[in-house]
Amino acid sequence: MTHTTSQTRFDDLDDYLALPRTGALALSPDGRRLVAAQSALNADATRWSTSLWEVDPDGEAPARRLTRGAKGEGGPAFTAAGDLLFVATRAGEDDDAKPCVWRLPAGGGEAHALVRRPGGISGVLPARAADTVVVVADTLPGATDEASERRLRKARSKNKVSAILHTGYPVRYWDHDLGPDAPRLFAVEGAPLAPEKTDENDDAEDGTADVEVTPADQGPDDERGTRDLTPDAGKALLGSSSAISDDGAFVVATWHTSAGSAIRSHLVRIDVATGERSVLVTEEDADLEDPVVSPDGASVAYVASSISSPEEAPRRTAWIVPAAGGAARRLAEAWDRWPASLTWLPDSSGLLVTADEQGHSPIFRVALEGADQPERLTTDGAYGSVVVAPDGTHAFATRSSYAYPAEVVRIDLGDGVAPDERVRALRGPAERPALPGRLEDVATTVTDADGSTHTVRSYLALPEGASEENPAPLLLWIHGGPLGSWNAWSWRWNPWIMVARGYAVLLPDPALSTGYGQEFVQRGWGAWGDAPYTDLMAATDAVEQRPEIDETRTAAMGGSFGGYMANWVAGHTDRFDAVVTHASLWALDQFGPTTDAAYYWAREMTPEMGLENSPHRFVGDIRTPMLVIHGDKDYRVPIGEGLRLWTELLSSSGLPAAEDGSTVHRFLYFPDENHWILTPQHAKVWYEVVETFLAEHVLGEARDLPEVLG
Numbered sequence: 217m218t219h220t221t222s223q224t225r226f227d228d229l230d231d232y233l234a235l236p237r238t239g240a241l242a243l244s245p246d247g248r249r250l251v252a253a254q255s256a257l258n259a260d261a262t263r264w265s266t267s268l269w270e271v272d273p274d275g276e277a278p279a280r281r282l283t284r285g286a287k288g289e290g291g292p293a294f295t296a297a298g299d300l301l302f303v304a305t306r307a308g309e310d311d312d313a314k315p316c317v318w319r320l321p322a323g324g325g326e327a328h329a330l331v332r333r334p335g336g337i338s339g340v341l342p343a344r345a346a347d348t349v350v351v352v353a354d355t356l357p358g359a360t361d362e363a364s365e366r367r368l369r370k371a372r373s374k375n376k377v378s379a380i381l382h383t384g385y386p387v388r389y390w391d392h393d394l395g396p397d398a399p400r401l402f403a404v405e406g407a408p409l410a411p412e413k414t415d416e417n418d419d420a421e422d423g424t425a426d427v428e429v430t431p432a433d434q435g436p437d438d439e440r441g442t443r444d445l446t447p448d449a450g451k452a453l454l455g456s457s458s459a460i461s462d463d464g465a466f467v468v469a470t471w472h473t474s475a476g477s478a479i480r481s482h483l484v485r486i487d488v489a490t491g492e493r494s495v496l497v498t499e500e501d502a503d504l505e506d507p508v509v510s511p512d513g514a515s516v517a518y519v520a521s522s523i524s525s526p527e528e529a530p531r532r533t534a535w536i537v538p539a540a541g542g543a544a545r546r547l548a549e550a551w552d553r554w555p556a557s558l559t560w561l562p563d564s565s566g567l568l569v570t571a572d573e574q575g576h577s578p579i580f581r582v583a584l585e586g587a588d589q590p591e592r593l594t595t596d597g598a599y600g601s602v603v604v605a606p607d608g609t610h611a612f613a614t615r616s617s618y619a620y621p622a623e624v625v626r627i628d629l630g631d632g633v634a635p636d637e638r639v640r641a642l643r644g645p646a647e648r649p650a651l652p653g654r655l656e657d658v659a660t661t662v663t664d665a666d667g668s669t670h671t672v673r674s675y676l677a678l679p680e681g682a683s684e685e686n687p688a689p690l691l692l693w694i695h696g697g698p699l700g701s702w703n704a705w706s707w708r709w710n711p712w713i714m715v716a717r718g719y720a721v722l723l724p725d726p727a728l729s730t731g732y733g734q735e736f737v738q739r740g741w742g743a744w745g746d747a748p749y750t751d752l753m754a755a756t757d758a759v760e761q762r763p764e765i766d767e768t769r770t771a772a773m774g775g776s777f778g779g780y781m782a783n784w785v786a787g788h789t790d791r792f793d794a795v796v797t798h799a800s801l802w803a804l805d806q807f808g809p810t811t812d813a814a815y816y817w818a819r820e821m822t823p824e825m826g827l828e829n830s831p832h833r834f835v836g837d838i839r840t841p842m843l844v845i846h847g848d849k850d851y852r853v854p855i856g857e858g859l860r861l862w863t864e865l866l867s868s869s870g871l872p873a874a875e876d877g878s879t880v881h882r883f884l885y886f887p888d889e890n891h892w893i894l895t896p897q898h899a900k901v902w903y904e905v906v907e908t909f910l911a912e913h914v915l916g917e918a919r920d921l922p923e924v925l926g
């Protein structure tokens with residue numbers, strides 16, 4: 217295989233891993249300061265660390281780094297007075313030190329720790345128009361105040377006790393154990409957060425100052441106390457999202473209740489002055505998520521996710537309810553898309569909503585009154601972290617696609633502006649990297665057994681120089697979820713690394729994918745081995761017809777639910793030369809109850825459905841070399857799936873291990889990683905082993921394994 221690619225950041229894994237990654241945005245209440253988080257590789261390439269950057273909202277000045285803490289800073293948010301708050305751990309503190317809230321004054325000068333809790337702080341909610349700040353902090357159930365909490369934590373740590381006595385569900389989340397502490401909301405007490413202006417910081421020309429987050433000079437005098445707003449929260453706020461009203465009078469939060477192992481979520485309103493709590497909305501047939509309070513404080517918008525059943529897929533819809541309580545009302549009733557994020561317009565007349573649509577995740581404008589179909593404001597890309605300027609004329613967001621990583625953009629919200637003219641990229645902290653190929657949108661028509669026809673759309677990433685004379689081998693990549701879409705840049709599943717090595721990568725959205733309407737999700741519901749599988753094969757068939765694709769050299773790969781599909785593919789066709797399966801579901805009888813969110817899957821999976829669709833039953837039909845990858849700390853798809861897959865592959869696949877134990881299959885095991893491979897050194901090993909395995913089985917080329925594998 218010879219494809220001439222000019223050298224890009226994707227040709228060399230060290231170069232790729234060193235690319236900076238843009239994250240969440242925050243906008244000051246006056247709309248004049250825009251801050252973006254950015255992760256970058258540390259000096260010894262073993263960790264990414266996040267810093268905060270100031271981005272010029274007008275797009276003229278280059279981005280400017282604001283924070284330089286050794287352990288990084290995250291969760292930027294502005295107070296009403298324009299101070300920048302963020303969450304960080306002090307450099308120089310011991311390894312057990314917990315993150316606390318820091319304040320970088322609007323008037324310039326050094327950042328200082330504002331509020332801390334013995335268990336650390338995980339989120340900060342400043343009101344946009346009042347001196348009120350609420351924080352989210354993990355708290356031990358037996359602690360009655362900060363002193364007792366410190367004592368209990370010390371006793372656990374001194375005696376090296378990590379045991380947790382559970383009385384309910386859940387017990388784990390993605391990659392960490394839950395308990396014995398759990399999140400609670402605290403109001404920050406003390407003097408108002410008025411702007412500080414001192415003689416020493418007069419030299420800060422533009423009201424900001426570079427800040428070195430060090431333990432220097434801050435006495436406890438600068439720090440504020442906290443008042444517990446939810447002492448009885450138990451596990452109710454685990455994984456919850458909360459929003460504070462602009463006047464700081466109340467918080468609306470998702471509140472979880474459990475019965476057995478089933479968990480449901482409702483919305484509660486919590487008065488910040490008194491901690492008084494009332495149920496704002498609860499629905500028997502839907503979980504309520506992601507509340508946002510309108511700027512005028514009158515309404516709360518949220519997403520309702522209907523409770524699925526073995527027969528019926530969930531449906532996500534946008535709603536509003538009066539903030540004082542009352543009847544809830546669905547927005548954009550005729551809209552057949554799933555809202556992802558909701559952001560209020562400043563005059564409280566409507567919302568900016570992101571939702572997957574046909575391989576993109578655009579921004580839509582949803583009016584509270586009138587239209588039952590929203591207006592699509594943007595064309596290409598997947599948008600996130602949407603914030604709106606106070607005069608409502610424009611918004612800022614991050615935008616990415618499979619052609620470029622997240623970048624900061626400004627969106628003109630004026631009436632009548634053409635969608636392709638609304639958006640312009642600002643000078644963010646990172647530039648777009650050049651790609652080693654090109655991205656195409658492809659569509660395939662499939663006909664189901666009942667005669668109905670559907671379009672399966674995919675992205676196809678092609679290497680430079682792929683042609684009829686020089687066709688590229690093909691990798692089918694299958695996304696996870698499964699309720700998702702290949703529409704945003706992923707650092708974990710990055711096709712351009714394989715494109716730089718000469719492969720074409722096909723990224724299809726089969727049945728169950730979002731952005732194509734409810735019916736497209738329903739087609740695959742409870743029948744994962746049917747339409748999702750046949751759609752994947754149809755998309756592969758179609759691109760294999762293209763002259764620049766070599767249909768004799770192909771592989772299938774997937775992670776998580778995509779790994780489930782890869783396992784299903786391996787047991788149902790011999791058409792691929794290799795299959796790579798990462799963090800995959802293998803035996804549905806055991807996966808259901810052992811995943812961290814068993815209730816989620818139990819709604820869909822009957823014992824019959826689990827049996828019918830479980831890849832493990834087809835192990836004897838697997839005649840394709842498989843690379844199994846799993847992290848021991850994966851609690852979403854627990855390691856038992858990877859271990860059982862590996863054992864059964866060795867003993868029972870159509871390519872069993874020889875008597876001397878040798879096998880063509882491989883198991884890449886990460887004792888310290890979880891569902892995702894989060895450290896740079898392991899991400900590098902991941903790509904290297906995948907590349908070596910594919911080179912051997914797809915290209916027939918022997919490559920050396922990374923030396924670090926011993």
Ligand SMILES: CC(=O)N[C@@H](C)C(=O)N[C@@H](C)C(=O)N[C@@H](C)C(=O)O
Nearest residue numbers: 696697698775776777778813816852
């Ligand atoms: C609660 C739950 O299981 N939610 C699902 C969205 C989920 O996490 N599914 C995983 C099995 C999965 O496929 N995850 C994908 C999105 C991944 O890439 O991690």
